[in-house]
Amino acid sequence: MTRLHGLDALRGIAALCIVYFHVLGGGEVPNKGYLAVDFFFMLSGYVLARTYEPRMEDRLGALKFVAARYRRLWPTIFLGTLLGVMLLPPVTLGQFILGALMIPLLSPGMFAFPLNSPSWSASLEIVLNAFHALVFRHVSNGPLLVAVLFSAAITLFALPSGHGVDRGPWGGELVWGIFRGLISYPLGIILWRTWKDKPPLLLPAWLTFAILPVFVIASSPWAAGYPWADLVFIIIVCPLLIAGGLNTAPRWGAFMGAISFPLYAIHDPIMEWAGTDVVSRSIAAMLATALCCGYQLLSQRRSKRTSVV
Numbered sequence: 001m002t003r004l005h006g007l008d009a010l011r012g013i014a015a016l017c018i019v020y021f022h023v024l025g026g027g028e029v030p031n032k033g034y035l036a037v038d039f040f041f042m043l044s045g046y047v048l049a050r051t052y053e054p055r056m057e058d059r060l061g062a063l064k065f066v067a068a069r070y071r072r073l074w075p076t077i078f079l080g081t082l083l084g085v086m087l088l089p090p091v092t093l094g095q096f097i098l099g100a101l102m103i104p105l106l107s108p109g110m111f112a113f114p115l116n117s118p119s120w121s122a123s124l125e126i127v128l129n130a131f132h133a134l135v136f137r138h139v140s141n142g143p144l145l146v147a148v149l150f151s152a153a154i155t156l157f158a159l160p161s162g163h164g165v166d167r168g169p170w171g172g173e174l175v176w177g178i179f180r181g182l183i184s185y186p187l188g189i190i191l192w193r194t195w196k197d198k199p200p201l202l203l204p205a206w207l208t209f210a211i212l213p214v215f216v217i218a219s220s221p222w223a224a225g226y227p228w229a230d231l232v233f234i235i236i237v238c239p240l241l242i243a244g245g246l247n248t249a250p251r252w253g254a255f256m257g258a259i260s261f262p263l264y265a266i267h268d269p270i271m272e273w274a275g276t277d278v279v280s281r282s283i284a285a286m287l288a289t290a291l292c293c294g295y296q297l298l299s300q301r302r303s304k305r306t307s308v309v
Contacts, residue, residue: 005253006245012256015263017216023281032219034166038184038234045188062133069129080265084115087273108172128185144186151182165230199243208244259292
C-alpha cells in the first residue's frame with residue numbers, strides 16, 4: 001500500500017508540537033500543544049482503517065490485530081521507560097514493571113506513567129485498537145458519528161469550567177482519556193471510509209503544515225479557557241489537516257514520520273531530568289530531537305549500504 005508522506009510530515013510536526021507543550025511545563029504556561037495527541041489519534045484511526053480493515057474482513061482476527069499494534073508500539077515505549085529509570089528519581093519496581101508493560105497506574109494525583117508520562121496515549125491507543133477490531137469495524141459510519149458526537153458532548157459538559165480536553169495523563173483520568181480518544185479515533189475511521197485517500201477539498205501544502213504549530217503557539221494567551229475551542233479543532237480542523245496531507249507528498253515527509261514516535265516516546269524523561277526552567281527543558285528537547293534525527297539518518301545510511309551490497 002502506498003505510503004502517505006504528507007501524513008508522515010504532519011505526524012512529525014505533531015510530535016514537535018507535543019515537545020513544545022512539554023518545554024512549557026506541560027501546560028504550566030498555557031498552550032494547546034496537547035491537541036497534537038488528538039490529531040495523533042485521528043491519524044491512527046485513518047491509517048489503521050486504511051491498512052487493516054480490508055484484512056479484518058478477510059482473516060485478521062481482533063487478537064492478532066491488537067497484538068500486532070502492541071508489538072509495534074512497545075519497543076519504543078520500553079526505551080522511554082528505561083530512560084525514565086535511569087534519569088528520574090528513585091522509582092518502585094512496580095512502577096517500572098507497569099510502565100514497561102504499558103499498563104497505567106490508576107492512583108489519583110499521580111501520572112498514569114510516572115517514568116514517561118506520554119506513554120498514556122500509547123496505552124490508550126491499544127484500547128482504541130481493541131475497540132476498532134471488536135466493535136468499530138462492524139459499525140457503519142452513522143453510528144460511529146453518533147459515538148463521536150456523544151463523546152464530544154460528554155467531554156464538553158463534564159469538564160470543569162475553564163478546562164480543556166487535556167485529560168488522560170493522570171491516573172484518575174482513565175475514563176476521560178477514553179472519551180477523549182473516542183472523539184478523534186473513530187472520526188479518523190469515518191474519514192478513511194468516506195474519502196479513500198481522495199478528500200473532496202484541497203488545502204495548500206504550506207497551510208497544511210502551518211496550521212497546527214501556528215494554532216498551538218497563537219493559542220497561548222487564551223488557552224486556559226474555552227474548551228469548546230478544543231472540540232472545534234478536533235472535529236473540524238484535524239480533518240482539514242488530513243485532507244491537506246493527502247494532497248501533498250513532501251520529500252522530507254518520510255523522515256519526519258520516522259522520527260515522530262521515537263521523539264514522542266523518549267523526550268519527556270530527558271526533559272524532566274533537565275529541570276523545570278524553560279531554558280533547560282529547551283536544551284533537553286533539542287537533545288532528544290537530535291538523538292532521534294541522528295539515529296534515523298544512521299538507519300537510512302545503513303539501509304542504503306545494505307541495498308547496494
